[in-house]
Amino acid sequence: MKEFYIDSDGTKLHAKLDYPEGIEKGPLCILIHGFTGWLDEDHIIAVQKAMNEVGIIVLRVDMYGHGLSGGEFKHHTLYKWVTNALSVMEYVKGLDFVTDIYLCGHSQGGLLTMLIGGMCADDLKAIIPLSPAWMIPEDARRGELLGATFDPAHIPDMLKGWDWELSGDYIRVAQTIHPEDEIARYKGPVLIIHGDEDEAVPYFYGKKAAELYKNAKLVTVYGEDHCYTRHIDKVTEAVKEFFLQK
Numbered sequence: 001m002k003e004f005y006i007d008s009d010g011t012k013l014h015a016k017l018d019y020p021e022g023i024e025k026g027p028l029c030i031l032i033h034g035f036t037g038w039l040d041e042d043h044i045i046a047v048q049k050a051m052n053e054v055g056i057i058v059l060r061v062d063m064y065g066h067g068l069s070g071g072e073f074k075h076h077t078l079y080k081w082v083t084n085a086l087s088v089m090e091y092v093k094g095l096d097f098v099t100d101i102y103l104c105g106h107s108q109g110g111l112l113t114m115l116i117g118g119m120c121a122d123d124l125k126a127i128i129p130l131s132p133a134w135m136i137p138e139d140a141r142r143g144e145l146l147g148a149t150f151d152p153a154h155i156p157d158m159l160k161g162w163d164w165e166l167s168g169d170y171i172r173v174a175q176t177i178h179p180e181d182e183i184a185r186y187k188g189p190v191l192i193i194h195g196d197e198d199e200a201v202p203y204f205y206g207k208k209a210a211e212l213y214k215n216a217k218l219v220t221v222y223g224e225d226h227c228y229t230r231h232i233d234k235v236t237e238a239v240k241e242f243f244l245q246k
């Protein structure tokens, strides 16, 4: 494992690069955590290991305001994450040992994966949104994020949740984003994995996204929650199968 920082317009992004055993050149998958998450969460490491087992190099990156990357959590926005992901894409495109690029992200990182999929369609061999939280923009327009309510027409300076606090800019930015447009722009293969007992991102959204994509496979993990604490083996099996079929 190599640990380093990638620059994103002056923000340092903490990254870890893991190679499959005996492999130094080949396809690489960028792997992104969710809201309040980071690159060493159990479910992120499990997915990284599964990808390594089937010959995929994995680059895990902490986004703005998360893990050991720069920026404060309360100041993160989806635009900052999009800027970060574009910087990571540019970094990976410059690596001479990378043959194909894949992008995978969990929850808010899954929404990011869908947005970058549309924006960088030509550069991505396939995308893997895990329990993608692509209803966040809709929630922001409706006035409720993770149980915290607000007036969507008069955005507060700060929004407080159970154990987090966000600046109003998170809401301002989220309200402008339309994931359906980026779903329509990505025509490559998509693997969506979603637990049908997800308490944070309703399973409905994984199912709906799979219907909207031109070329998507949906793997439903029955009885599973948002961070795959019950059946992570089903998630890793689906990831391995997807890459072995390519």
Ligand code: FER
Pocket (backbone or CB within 6 Å): 033, 034, 035, 036, 106, 107, 108, 109, 133, 136, 139, 144, 145, 146, 147, 200, 201
């Ligand atoms: C929300 C629903 C889900 C939200 C964030 C999430 C900030 C993200 C969850 C995750 O990334 O794990 O309303 O608002």
